[in-house]
Amino acid sequence: MFAGRHVLVAGAGVTGRSAVPALLELGARVTVADGNAARLAEFEGTGAQTAAGLTEPPADVDLVVTSPGWRPTSPLLVAAAEAGIEVIGDVELAWRLGRAREKPPVWLAVTGTNGKTTTVGMLESILRAAGHNAVACGNVGFAVLDAVHAGYDVLAVELSSFQLHWSSTLAPHAAVVLNVAEDHLDWHGSIEAYAADKGKILEHAAVVVHNADDPWSTRLAAGHEGARHVAFRLDTPRPGELGLVEDLLIDRAYVQDPASSAEELCGVADVRPAGPHNIANALAAAALARAHGVRPEAVAKGLRDFRPGAHRAVEIGEVGGVRYINDSKATNPHAAAGSLLAHPDVVWIAGGLLKGAQVDDLVTAVAGRLRGAVLLGTDSGVIAAALARHAPNVPVRQVPPGDDEPMNAAVEAARVLARPGDVVLLAPAAASMDQFRDYAHRGDAFAEAVRGLSGGADDRG
Numbered sequence: 103m104f105a106g107r108h109v110l111v112a113g114a115g116v117t118g119r120s121a122v123p124a125l126l127e128l129g130a131r132v133t134v135a136d137g138n139a140a141r142l143a144e145f146e147g148t149g150a151q152t153a154a155g156l157t158e159p160p161a162d163v164d165l166v167v168t169s170p171g172w173r174p175t176s177p178l179l180v181a182a183a184e185a186g187i188e189v190i191g192d193v194e195l196a197w198r199l200g201r202a203r204e205k206p207p208v209w210l211a212v213t214g215t216n217g218k219t220t221t222v223g224m225l226e227s228i229l230r231a232a233g234h235n236a237v238a239c240g241n242v243g244f245a246v247l248d249a250v251h252a253g254y255d256v257l258a259v260e261l262s263s264f265q266l267h268w269s270s271t272l273a274p275h276a277a278v279v280l281n282v283a284e285d286h287l288d289w290h291g292s293i294e295a296y297a298a299d300k301g302k303i304l305e306h307a308a309v310v311v312h313n314a315d316d317p318w319s320t321r322l323a324a325g326h327e328g329a330r331h332v333a334f335r336l337d338t339p340r341p342g343e344l345g346l347v348e349d350l351l352i353d354r355a356y357v358q359d360p361a362s363s364a365e366e367l368c369g370v371a372d373v374r375p376a377g378p379h380n381i382a383n384a385l386a387a388a389a390l391a392r393a394h395g396v397r398p399e400a401v402a403k404g405l406r407d408f409r410p411g412a413h414r415a416v417e418i419g420e421v422g423g424v425r426y427i428n429d430s431k432a433t434n435p436h437a438a439a440g441s442l443l444a445h446p447d448v449v450w451i452a453g454g455l456l457k458g459a460q461v462d463d464l465v466t467a468v469a470g471r472l473r474g475a476v477l478l479g480t481d482s483g484v485i486a487a488a489l490a491r492h493a494p495n496v497p498v499r500q501v502p503p504g505d506d507e508p509m510n511a512a513v514e515a516a517r518v519l520a521r522p523g524d525v526v527l528l529a530p531a532a533a534s535m536d537q538f539r540d541y542a543h544r545g546d547a548f549a550e551a552v553r554g555l556s557g558g559a560d561d562r563g
Contacts, residue, residue: 103202105129108162111150112178113169114141117192120245121167122150124199133160135178159187167195170264191268193261196246198271207250210390211240211259211272213303214280214319216437217383218242218260220375220414221280224387225258228404232396241265256394263299273306276393278386282318283436297322304329309393313382314343332356332393334385336378339364344385344392346370351385356392368402375415377444379437413545415441418552423522424449426513426552429529430545435464438531442468445525449516451548453479453501454532461488461531469493474519476501476512480536508537509544513551526552 107130111121114136122145125132132150136142142152158181159166166182166189174180182189200206210229212221222238229236236256239249249257259274266272282297301322304310312323314335323331332342332355339345341360344353344367351367354360373384388401410416413430420426427445432438433454442448442464448471465488472493477485478501489498499515501508516526528548530541538544 103128103198107131107164108133108160110135110156110159110163110166110182111168112136112166112172112176114138114145114152115169115171116245117167117169119144120247121192121195122148124195124247124251125167126150128199133163157181159185163187165190167192168268170262170268174267189268190270191265192245192247193240193259193265194269194272196250197269197273199247200250203250205255207254208256208394209259209272209274209277210256210394211261211274211277211303211307212280212386212390213261213263213266213300214278215283215300215434216432216440217280217379217386218262219411219431220380221278221383221387222258222260223411224384224405224408225390227408228387228391228396228401229256229258229394231404231407232391232400234394234396258390261303263296266302267299269302271306272303273308274303275307276309276311276390277303277307278311278313278390279303279319279322280313280383280386281316281436282322283434309390311386311389311393313386315382330393332389334382334389336382336385344389346381346385351381351388353388353392353398355389365398367398368405372402372405374408375410375444377415377440379440379444380415413542415444416545418549421517421552421555422520424517424520424524424526426526426548427528428545428548429527430534430541430548432529432531433533433541435459435461435531438529439464439467441527441529442471445527446471447473447521447524449474449476449520449524449526451476451478451512451516451526451528452485452530452532453477453482454530454534454544455479455536456481456484456532459532461485462492464531465489465492469496472496473521473524474498474516476515476519478505478508478512478537479530479532481532485531507551509547510551510554513548513555517555 109130111134135153135156157177226238234256237254238258240246240259241262242260310329313319314333334344339354349370354364357363415429418426429441432441474497476499501511534544
């Protein structure tokens with residue numbers, strides 16, 4: 103398949119470190135291109151050639167494997183396309199390599215604006231509870247190429263819109279688009295283009311799962327003749343769906359007679375973190391697992407065993423009767439809405455880089471829950487203006503841009519606004535890079551500030 107071929111790997115970061123050894127092992131000649139000399143230096147002695155500042159592929163290259171971070175408008179990728187050279191991503195490469203194995207792994211794939219990592223984590227836990235040799239991989243941090251190479255039987259694959267843009271033959275056994283909201287529009291150009299790339303996960307799937315409560319998910323799932331269609335909703339499920347009946351997660355899709363029978367999967371209390379958005383994630387994970395034949399009892403055990411990752415609705419502690427929760431991963435308004443709606447009385451810490459996203463709908467949806475708001479970062483003024491329009495009675499504090507320790511100041515301001523029984527919630531609705539390295543750094547700063555509050559915190563993280 104690759105022996106003797108000259109493959110150009112565009113990007114010497116995570117994708118390069120995964121793709122290059124896989125291609126070399128298959129006998130390909132590999133050139134790695136990147137503008138970062140330090141990254142390229144890591145490939146010295148591997149057998150791969152390196153090239154800095156390439157704007158055109160070498161003459162005999164017949165395939166380009168690109169990092170998902172490289173935009174389609176990058177000169178090197180444009181030149182490759184104009185020369186008729188196929189450009190794929192590491193996910194497409196992993197799919198092709200997996201299909202060539204004697205026993206190809208089963209792919210259960212997840213995308214969406216929010217909830218991807220939680221859903222694949224839940225799915226991995228469910229699959230393992232059922233006794234499968236399974237792993238969460240892809241955009242979750244463990245490269246899917248490495249998962250294929252390691253020989254796992256079932257892959258719970260998180261896929262970003264960037265990765266899907268560069269995929270063409272990917273055909274998971276079951277796949278879901280959880281939701282679509284404004285995000286990464288600077289990369290895709292429009293929400294329509296962003297949604298179209300998300301929808302590529304469904305094009306060749308045997309089982310198409312969609313969120314009946316999300317218009318984009320429903321729209322993208324339409325069609326796909328020949329696939330089995332399964333929906334989930336935060337309400338009583340119809341035949342062919344999963345949903346909620348009182349405090350139970352119910353399956354009316356993978357049963358002998360969906361019109362007249364149903365199976366209980368688990369209770370709402372089995373799902374952590376709490377909140378409607380995570381119930382939806384659990385239903386999506388269950389739908390994918392059930393598509394692979396997992397029994398209801400394994401779904402229940404897997405969800406009970408699952409623990410959320412860092413910076414995803416993690417309770418840091420309680421001080422003076424106020425709970426402090428870190429959801430720094432809520433990096434856009436859609437994610438922040440799900441987080442805020444999980445609590446009745448909230449002092450909201452928000453702000454950062456909105457990247458053009460609008461917050462009026464978010465503020466309108468959560469205004470009745472807000473005890474106060476503390477804003478920091480570049481676009482704090484945008485959020486403050488939305489609060490003034492839609493929640494004028496909510497007290498707002500803005501952390502001055504020159505503050506050397508913005509999160510300490512934000513947490514102290516939130517402490518003053520909060521009352522016993524409230525939640526102080528870091529759900530920024532924005533990216534972090536204006537004041538922090540990334541969302542994890544921002545979440546760590548929040549946790550450290552909470553622990554430094556007078557009296558200390560009852561650490562539950």
